Amino acid sequence: MTRKKRRLYMLGLALLGLGAATALTLTAFEDNIVFFFSPTQLQTQDIGDRNFRLGGLVEEGSVSKMPDGVTTRFRVTDTVHTVAVSYRGQLPDLFREGQGVITEGRMINGVFQAREVLAKHDENYMPPEVAAALKEAEHFKANSKEQKPSS
Amino acid sequence: MIPELGHYALVLALFVALVQSGVPLVGAATGNAAWMGIARPAAIAQMLLVLVAYGALTWAHVVSDFSVSNVVANSHSMKPMLYKVSGVWGNHEGSMMLWIVMLTVFGAAVGIFGRNLPPSLKARVISVQGMIGVGFLLFILITSNPFLRVVPAPLDGNDLNPLLQDPGLAFHPPFLYAGYVGFSVAFSFAVAALIEGRVDPAWARWVRPWTLAAWSTLTAGIALGSWWAYYELGWGGWWYWDPVENASFMPWLAGTALLHSAIVVEKRDALKTWTILLAIITFSLSLMGTFLVRSGILTSVHAFAVDPARGVFILVLLAIATGGSLLLYSVRAPSLKTGGLFAPVSREGSLVLNNLLLSTATATVFIGTLYPLFLDVLDLGKVSVGPPFFNATFIPVAIPMVIAMVVGPFLAWKRADLLGALTRLWTAGVATVACVAIAAYVTNGGGPLLALVGIALAAWAFFGSIAEFAERIRLFRIPVKDSWNRAVNLPRSAWGMTIAHACMGIAIAGMTGTSAWQSETIKAMKPGDTATVGAYSVHFDRVGTVQGPNYSAEQGVFTVTRGGNHIATLTPQRRSYPVTRMTTTEAAIHTTWLSDVYVALGDPTQNGTAWTVRLYHHPLVPWIWIGSLGMMLGGLVSLSDRRFRVGAPERRRAAKGTLQPAE
Secondary structure (H helix, E strand, O other), X not given: OOHXXXXXXXXXXXXXXXXXXXXXXXXXXXXXXXXXXXXXXXXXXXXXXXXXXXXXXXXXXOOEEOOOOOEEEEXXXXXXXXXXXXXXXXXXXXXXXXXXXXXXXXXXXXXXXXXXXXXOOOOOOOXXXXXXXXXXXXXXXXHHHHHOOOO | OHHHHHHHHHHHHHHHHHHHHHHHHHHHHHOOHHHHHOHHHHHHHHXXXXXXXXXXXXXXXXXXXXXXXXXXXXXXXXXXXXXXXXXXXXXXXXXXXXXXXXXXXXXXHHHHHOOOOOXXXXXXXXXXXXXXXXXXXXXXXXXXXXXXXXXXXXXXXXXXXXXHOOHHHHOHHHHHXXXXXXXXXXXXXXXXXXXHOOOOXXXXXXXXXXXXXXXXXXXXXXXXXXXXXXXXXXXXXXXOOOHHHHHHHHHHHHHHHHHHHHHHHHHHXXXXXXXXXXXXXXXXXXXXHHHHHHOOOOOOOOOOOOOHHHHHHHHHHHHHHHHHHHHHHHHHHHHOOOOOOOOOOOXXXXXXXXXXXXXXXXXXXXXXXXXXXXXXXOOOOOEEEOHHHHHHHHHHHHHHHHHXXXXXXXXXXXXXXXXXXXXXXXXXXXXXXXXXXXXXHHOOOOOOHHHHHXXXXXXXXXXXXXXHHHHXXXXXXXXXXXXXXXXXXXXXXXXXXXXXXXXXXXXXXXXXXXXXXXEEEEEEEOOOOEEEEOOEEEEEEEEEEXXXXXXXXXXXXXXXXEOOEEEEEEOOEEEEEOOOOEEEEEOEEEEOOOEEEEEEEEEEOOXXXXXXXXXXXXXXXXXXXXXXXXXXXXXXXXXXXXXXXXXXXXXXXXXXXHHOOOO
């Protein structure tokens, strides 16, 4: 086998691997990327039956346990809009009213059915997505105030 | 006074590092032996100074000196001693101190153990280590000084994040960092070789032990982290494809590739430029992991503080180290002479395949981890990439890798007979089919089909590796006593490979078993209730309170039975730490070594009479960590191979003919 031929083999193999990996990655991206939305963004966007992440603050006084003892209902707010969430399972240790939260799941009949409520490890920590969503909501509020100074 | 001493030592270490990174390099370029000779004492001095600084910080933590702001932020007088010591690295500043300790220990180790290295190569390697040291010492002194004081000193501290107050996690960072930083030696060797313009089998032989050491400790570090996540987070998962986990997994994958490609350089004098590139990539991925974790752009327990200056600083370091070395690579690599030829079907060919697959796997993890950050930076929306993506991309690459892993060692160097290798693997094939049949029978066809593929791979890896070993010692073909003698006389690296490959099979079995066949029960339980999980029934006896040194806990008592026989009494806890006002879940686990019964006590219901209880049955899960530890052990056994120690590292000029009897 000549050096040239060997190189060709190697290159072919490498390209094959690269091609396969690209194809795999692209298909996986199509199906498995999870978008993040805030309650306000949900008002304007039609998501359909798709897995996504919803983040914001757990609204004060909204958390209630269902009679089965393991399903929790609460509302997620970005101070402008709120979304009702239902979650079956054990909540993370730092889940609290008034704290930032990220949940993953789907909208079913207007209620966000969370498959997962993400654990936060530090009580002072605000997930960056939530912080951004809250900031945007603030902005939104300020703008609407400008438009309607009477309210 | 002692913290100031530490601070002073750290500044001195910076100056030593500056000397270390400059003088030996100039000495090597001009052939000045005295200047090159600076390398070794400088590396040792730098290590000692950094150790003094680290000792000073540990002292401040141990005696709870609350005039040091780092101690205030991360310690408390009531904290147990183990966590006072481990708390030193349980925060941003201290963990960077640990990083630099590891770096300087490795640098000094090259100086001390590298007696057989040619002086110019040794000088250059230590000098590159010194440069990395300069970068990180500057980083600590400018952005993350752990010795800052607070005036007036508060009476007590804020305590360490309770999730980190755990023995498993106490030892996770030192192992992980030893791995990350250990790859810096391979990096320094690569850069030094590029400067010298010379890579030969002897070079590979010097690099291999460092890479092996780094790889082994990184394996242990990742396994410890995964074990911690399993029992501490109360969710029973062992791997989440979380960006922080990926940050440690990428250097592991690249390091595994490096470990194998260095074999080809050593034995066959081929794949040289590729190996150099891998060494650069592996350490760059370690640096990137440090950046991802330390900059606070990721949401995790590791993101201690969000300070943009730190992120930018590490990013600049990353750019200089990676960019600089790649630039050097592009200039120098073409001038490296290429070595031995080989056919695609050969031992070399199989190692190339291993490298291609490992690099592809690294790339998929890289894309999945960085894509969301990339979109975020460009303001194109917020997305997350979770386990489904990684399962869809990583597993298809991993499957052929494991299949080939078994076949590779049966192939001869240069040109091999694939069919012959496969026929010699028939016993492993039979054992694999048998294992799949048993798994299908035991689980009664439950679980996804992929689970049986996983079991097949695990069995193939395990029995195939054993078969290779049996072949080497000609088991059952010569008298057993002779086989025994052969086994004893086999090089340790052969033992190491067999252990590591077989244990990889064990780990795969564990991953498959728990992913496919775990059962979960979440239930609101009152004392007196019974729930079932898998074949076990779990009776909730009572709840009591327990007082720990710096926490109080609700402790549930559960009796686990199977078919009426008492199996175990489990006592999971919900601990609340008053200082940080945090609650942690301490799961209780009963292991039979074939499976785990896992009980976690959740929050009480509103009227306080019942608790949310999570019960899991995890088949084969302990094997994940047994397998990982075995892989580490394999690495260490291989590391003890005598050719890495005795005489071998002398550069042989007439190397080519004597290296390997061709076929």
